[in-house]
Amino acid sequence: MSNTGLNRVVRRELHSPRTVAAAAVLVLVALAAVAVGVEIVLHLVGAAPLLVDPGAALTWLRGIPEQPQSVTLPIGIVAAVIGAILVWLAVAPGRRPKHELGGTDRALITDNGVIASSVAERVRRELDLSRGAVVVGVGHRSADVTVRPEPGQSMDRTRVRAIAEAELEDYALRPRVKVRARVLRSADREDAS
Amino acid sequence: MNATNRGLNRAILFVVGAVLLAIGIGAAAAATWPPAAAAWTDRGSGALAWLRDADRATRLSESTRASWLVLGILLLLAVVVVFAVVALARLGGGRSTTVVRDERGEGVQGQVTIRQGFAADLITQALSAHDEILASRVSTRRLRGTDVLQVTVTPRQNVSPRRVAETVAPLLDHLDALLGRRTPTLVTIRSGLRSRIAADESRVN
Secondary structure, eight states, rough: OHHHHHHHHHHHHHHHOHHHHHHHHHHHHHHHHHHHHHHHHHHHHHHOOOOOHHHHHHHHHHHHGGSOOHHHHHHHHHHHHEEEHHHHHHOOOBOEEEEEEEEESEEEEEEHHHHHHHHHHHHHHHHTTTTTTEEEOOOEEEEEEOOOOOOOOOOOHHHHHHHHHHHHHTTTTEEEEEEEEEOOOHHHHHHHH | OOOOOOHHHHHHHHHHHHHHHHHHHHHHHHHHHHHHHHHHHHHHHHHHHHHHHHHHTTTSOOOOOOHHHHHHHHOOOOOOHHHHHHHHHSOOOEEOOOEEEEEOOOOTTOOEEEEEEHHHHHHHHHHHHHTTTTEEEEEEEETTTTTEEEEEEEOOOOOOHHHHHHHHHHHHHHHHHHHHHOOEEEEEEEHHHHHHHSSSSSSOO
């Protein structure tokens, strides 16, 4: 297989296939079509409708302006909201929280959680911090590193950033991730204030 | 990783969503805004009258209620249902059990097929020897006529993905050497409940 073929697989893996939403919509559309078909057939053979006679349903639809607003308005709004959500699902990129790992000739995809925990570990070790003192969140294009130094320990924001960047550099992520570092005041001073 | 037609998924969502959105906005407007209400009633009456006329004009015979129009609508509904069922059945898919399929074989050798279990055993066995890897899974998918191997690895927490990659890559190289060709492979490094619950990697080896 050519590399471009594998690139396509990687690209697909980084985005949601929207399978669940599409399956739900398909099931509902099929059920609705069956229901309408059944009502039409019942009407044709002159049997009593299950829910509503097709002609009556159409007449009701035409009469929406005359129906009480407390019924029609919520129905309209709910339909519009569901429709907007579906359109959004169709158009939005639907990125999964994953990144492609570069620097090798293999196709590698890693969860953002794996990146975050290993960056946190590296920062923690280099700055000699205790467990839980470093919190890292990795997004699509940015990583937030929050450090809470020990009481009495001085901490430089640029240093934190440099360490996190060095670690991320090692992963050669695609798309690239920008580091934002934050140093919280250490616990003792917070207690004092 | 599967062969789901994503464009189709999104097209379905878009069409159904756009129709619902249009109907919803139309109905809400008709319920609250007098000009829209007038337009709605006007159009609705027109459409209903047209339907009634068409229904009458295409009656099969005097004695029935059935008309070509109604039969056409039923056919359309049947097409919608069939389309939905077919699209549902085709979601996912592409699962395959073959890693290598060599069909040009002629003469004594014949055709060579290497099953997924072979590669899976090889890779998961080798990875289980590594302490930083908690679990691994190997599956194959047939995508656009090519068998792609997917190796899913769950490392311990705090293990660098680069290190995981360096652990897995040689195994894949060995597999390639064994199979005599380069197998398209996707390696997925996962975090999950399992890596969160398991102990961190030990500091002392």
